[in-house]
Amino acid sequence: MIEARALTKKFGKRTAVDGIDFRVQPGQVTGFLGPNGAGKSTTMRMIAGLDRPTSGEVTVNGRHYREHRAPLREVGILLDAKAVHTGRTAYRHLLAMAATHGIGASRVREVIELAGLESVAHKRVGGFSLGMGQRLGIAAALLGDPATVILDEPVNGLDPEGVRWVRTLVRGLAAEGRTVLLSSHLMSEMAQTADHLIVLGRGRVVADATVDEVIARATGSSVRVRTPDLARLHRTIAAGDVTVTTLDDGAAVVSGLTPTQIGDAAASAGVAIHELVALSGSLEDAYLTLTADDVEYRSAHVTRTPEEVAR
Amino acid sequence: MTAATLTPSPTVRSDARLTFPRILRSEWIKLTSLRSTLWSLGLIVALGVGLSFLVASLGFGMEGASAPDPGAVVTTATIGVSFGQLIAAVLGVLMVTGEYSTGMIRSTLAAVPARLPVLAAKSLVLFLLVSAVGAITMFGSWAATYPVLDAQGLAVGLAEPGLAPALAGAAVYLGLTAVFALGLGTLLRSSAGGIAASLGVILVIPTVLPLLSLAVDWADEVAPYIFSNAGVAMARLPSTESVEESIGQTLLEPGLGGLVVLAWTLVSLTLGAIALRRRDA
Ligand SMILES: Nc1ncnc2c1ncn2[C@@H]1O[C@H](COP(=O)(O)OP(=O)(O)O)[C@@H](O)[C@H]1O
Numbered sequence: 176m177i178e179a180r181a182l183t184k185k186f187g188k189r190t191a192v193d194g195i196d197f198r199v200q201p202g203q204v205t206g207f208l209g210p211n212g213a214g215k216s217t218t219m220r221m222i223a224g225l226d227r228p229t230s231g232e233v234t235v236n237g238r239h240y241r242e243h244r245a246p247l248r249e250v251g252i253l254l255d256a257k258a259v260h261t262g263r264t265a266y267r268h269l270l271a272m273a274a275t276h277g278i279g280a281s282r283v284r285e286v287i288e289l290a291g292l293e294s295v296a297h298k299r300v301g302g303f304s305l306g307m308g309q310r311l312g313i314a315a316a317l318l319g320d321p322a323t324v325i326l327d328e329p330v331n332g333l334d335p336e337g338v339r340w341v342r343t344l345v346r347g348l349a350a351e352g353r354t355v356l357l358s359s360h361l362m363s364e365m366a367q368t369a370d371h372l373i374v375l376g377r378g379r380v381v382a383d384a385t386v387d388e389v390i391a392r393a394t395g396s397s398v399r400v401r402t403p404d405l406a407r408l409h410r411t412i413a414a415g416d417v418t419v420t421t422l423d424d425g426a427a428v429v430s431g432l433t434p435t436q437i438g439d440a441a442a443s444a445g446v447a448i449h450e451l452v453a454l455s456g457s458l459e460d461a462y463l464t465l466t467a468d469d470v471e472y473r474s475a476h477v478t479r480t481p482e483e484v485a486r
Numbered sequence: 487m488t489a490a491t492l493t494p495s496p497t498v499r500s501d502a503r504l505t506f507p508r509i510l511r512s513e514w515i516k517l518t519s520l521r522s523t524l525w526s527l528g529l530i531v532a533l534g535v536g537l538s539f540l541v542a543s544l545g546f547g548m549e550g551a552s553a554p555d556p557g558a559v560v561t562t563a564t565i566g567v568s569f570g571q572l573i574a575a576v577l578g579v580l581m582v583t584g585e586y587s588t589g590m591i592r593s594t595l596a597a598v599p600a601r602l603p604v605l606a607a608k609s610l611v612l613f614l615l616v617s618a619v620g621a622i623t624m625f626g627s628w629a630a631t632y633p634v635l636d637a638q639g640l641a642v643g644l645a646e647p648g649l650a651p652a653l654a655g656a657a658v659y660l661g662l663t664a665v666f667a668l669g670l671g672t673l674l675r676s677s678a679g680g681i682a683a684s685l686g687v688i689l690v691i692p693t694v695l696p697l698l699s700l701a702v703d704w705a706d707e708v709a710p711y712i713f714s715n716a717g718v719a720m721a722r723l724p725s726t727e728s729v730e731e732s733i734g735q736t737l738l739e740p741g742l743g744g745l746v747v748l749a750w751t752l753v754s755l756t757l758g759a760i761a762l763r764r765r766d767a
């Protein structure tokens with residue numbers, strides 16, 4: 176289990192991670208989702224002790240990462256940027272990593288096979304394609320047979336076969352009872368792989384729930400409205416947690432109210448309604464709603480951070 | 487809760503964990519699996535032995551000599567230190583900055599999150615390897631020049647007091663130079679910066695100091711304590727009048743020279759260790 180408490184990271188004046196709390200449970204795949212720059216990679220580097228939190232803390236199985244006596248058996252991590260010396264062969268790279276923990280060549284060969292790298296194992300990493308590099312990174316993450324696996328954008332650069340491989344692999348790891356944290360800025364990938372989602376936006380947790388819950392809560396209260404007098408309708412229904420977004424085709428999407436509430440309000444104000452549709456969301460919609468700049472925090476009904484709850 | 491279903495891989499034994507000897511082994515694999523390391527070390531040996539042989543063959547430094555001169559023999563055999571120290575410094579810098587430029591450092595520090603054991607292991611492995619290669623170079627140079635000098639009746643055997651320690655001193659100096667540069671590389675994290683800084687200390691200070699001594703009188707006093715002069719002292723015979731004469735400037739005794747180079751190296755390593763410990767990877 177990974178536990179973050181008020182975890183914060185500032186780079187100069189820029190706050191990359193803004194006091195987040197979350198738990199990543201074993202036995203399931205947790206998706207770490209958010210647009211580029213949301214703070215996913217920074218959070219993952221803090222979990223592995225590579226970046227020092229500005230404040231707050233994060234632990235893996237109850238301890239700070241650096242306090243573990245066998246870090247590679249505890250956590251296997253694939254970082255977003257390549258983290259391998261280009262002048263070394265894949266085999267020597269893995270052998271050197273394994274050597275720190277007294278893990279032998281047989282395990283190195285095992286992960287090379289697992290990642291499908293047999294044909295390039297004795298070639299220097301500098302010549303690897305992005306996909307090969309990702310496979311090597313995943314092989315390295317699995318070296319210590321870790322209880323927790325953290326993969327930052329693992330499907331980047333992989334071909335469709337590789338994407339399927341990662342999906343099967345992480346599902347299998349979770350089924351074995353491991354803790355799996357997987358980041359992506361792509362919704363579609365998460366929809367097929369993750370059980371649970373932690374959605375980050377601008378360094379904050381904007382949602383922390385099962386995939387189904389995120390869809391239901393983030394999009395369940397969205398309603399598409401078409402009316403000749405949007406301005407008057409807007410005035411009628413305006414309230415604290417109601418947002419109205421105008422679409423290109425003249426319709427508007429209202430969130431924070433049910434179709435019944437909107438219809439009743441329009442009737443009592445004498446505003447004509449041409450269309451009134453409850454939008455049943457996809458994860459894509461939920462994601463856009465949760466992370467879009469203009470509605471970022473107001474529509475964050477599923478947020479469970481203490482700050483959000485207190486609001 | 488579900489941990490019971492974890493299926494451990496039989497190839498990862500339960501005693502798999504960090505120990506310092508294992509980190510040493512990892513650093514040894516890393517250092518010896520890069521072509522640049524093999525090239526650098528090969529170059530130190532080839533240039534060192536080659537140049538000594540050339541100098542001995544041409545009779546430089548022994549013009550008109552009629553009796554064996556141990557000081558001249560040491561100077562000839564250790565001539566490779568001059569550029570050997572530059573190659574060793576570049577190797578030391580790249581051992582760590584190559585990890586920063588490729589991102590490898592993050593893999594390294596994720597495996598050894600305490601960080602300082604990595605620097606300690608790198609230092610030890612680098613020191614042992616470069617010193618050993620230095621020893622091959624220096625004793626190889628002595629052996630290569632022996633027949634040439636012997637033909638002129640100028641050869642000096644290894645049993646000559648101070649000779650073998652001087653050759654060993656030159657080898658250890660190369661090892662310490664590499665570690666000194668490793669410390670600067672860890673501090674600066676950039677290949678260009680690290681190489682510039684270490685070559686600056688090794689080459690520029692001894693060049694600038696004589697000029698400085700025209701302006702300030704303490705320049706002469708500190709001269710023996712600067713890095714490369716203390717290194718030269720490590721590779722010389724203990725004081726006798728003839729030794730003083732042939733060197734033409736005051737040098738520390740070999741043992742003290744070694745301590746001074748060691749002190750420079752420890753300062754550099756300490757600065758590197760502080761940066762490594764404090765900064766984000
Ligand atoms: N080493 C760094 N120095 C300065 N700013 C950084 C650094 N790493 C990340 N950032 C900034 O922190 C924010 C979060 O970045 P990141 O964690 O990479 O997001 P994500 O992985 O979600 O795309 C971004 O604004 C990024 O520019």
Ligand SMILES: [Mg+2]
Nearest residue numbers: 215216217255
């Ligand atoms: Mg990222």
